Amino acid sequence: MSGGVVLEAIVAFLIVAGSVFALLGSLGLARFPDFYMRLHGPSKATTLGIGCLLAAALLHFAQRGTLSFHEVLFGMFVALTTPVSAHLLARAARHRGLRDLRNTDPEARSGDREPRPPGGVQ
Amino acid sequence: MLTWALDVASVLLAVSLLLAGWRLLRGPDVVDRVLALDTLYVNAAALLVMYGIRLGAGWYYEAALVIAMLGFLSTLAFAKFLLRGDLAE
Numbered sequence: 001m002s003g004g005v006v007l008e009a010i011v012a013f014l015i016v017a018g019s020v021f022a023l024l025g026s027l028g029l030a031r032f033p034d035f036y037m038r039l040h041g042p043s044k045a046t047t048l049g050i051g052c053l054l055a056a057a058l059l060h061f062a063q064r065g066t067l068s069f070h071e072v073l074f075g076m077f078v079a080l081t082t083p084v085s086a087h088l089l090a091r092a093a094r095h096r097g098l099r100d101l102r103n104t105d106p107e108a109r110s111g112d113r114e115p116r117p118p119g120g121v122q
Numbered sequence: 123m124l125t126w127a128l129d130v131a132s133v134l135l136a137v138s139l140l141l142a143g144w145r146l147l148r149g150p151d152v153v154d155r156v157l158a159l160d161t162l163y164v165n166a167a168a169l170l171v172m173y174g175i176r177l178g179a180g181w182y183y184e185a186a187l188v189i190a191m192l193g194f195l196s197t198l199a200f201a202k203f204l205l206r207g208d209l210a211e
Contacts, residue, residue, distance in 0.1 A: 026138035
């Protein structure tokens with residue numbers, strides 16, 4: 001019986017941790033000053049958040065006796081597709097000529113060391 | 123304990139949806155809006171997974187998978203359109 005309580009505690013912790021990670025990803029999306037920084041939040045923190053939530057769902061349904069590996073499949077799908085979409089969005093941003101806040105552009109760094117004006121950010 | 127965790131998760135996921143929606147409205151570039159839409163899709167799938175745990179039902183999984191797949195494909199289409207100015211050439 002105490003094993004069920006421990007498992008429920010683990011499920012509750014994973015649910016809270018997953019939603020906190022999802023919130024941190026969206027907070028990064030909303031608050032970071034520059035598109036290339038904003039890309040970090042949804043592509044890493046939100047993926048970890050939905051991974052935690054899927055692990056919680058897997059454990060919860062395993063405890064109830066209806067164990068299925070749909071959650072594992074879904075987690076693999078999200079973990080595979082998020083980097084692809086983030087890469088394509090970063091390429092689209094470079095193509096549209098969005099500038100970064102700091103001097104993190106490798107082409108600009110190899111050339112002159114002049115820092116970019118902080119006001120010239122999208 | 124599980125009910126408390128599900129309530130907390132509902133509030134946190136709703137706030138994250140609101141933050142992504144704020145970025146979707148604010149921009150400033152169209153790439154930011156596409157990224158915010160992608161985050162909205164993933165957060166909606168996470169909310170559905172959480173709701174499925176709350177209900178103890180298995181049907182949530184199909185809905186979350188459909189949302190995630192359509193979101194990925196639409197993000198791909200948006201990025202391709204922004205890169206090429208056309209979807210099929």
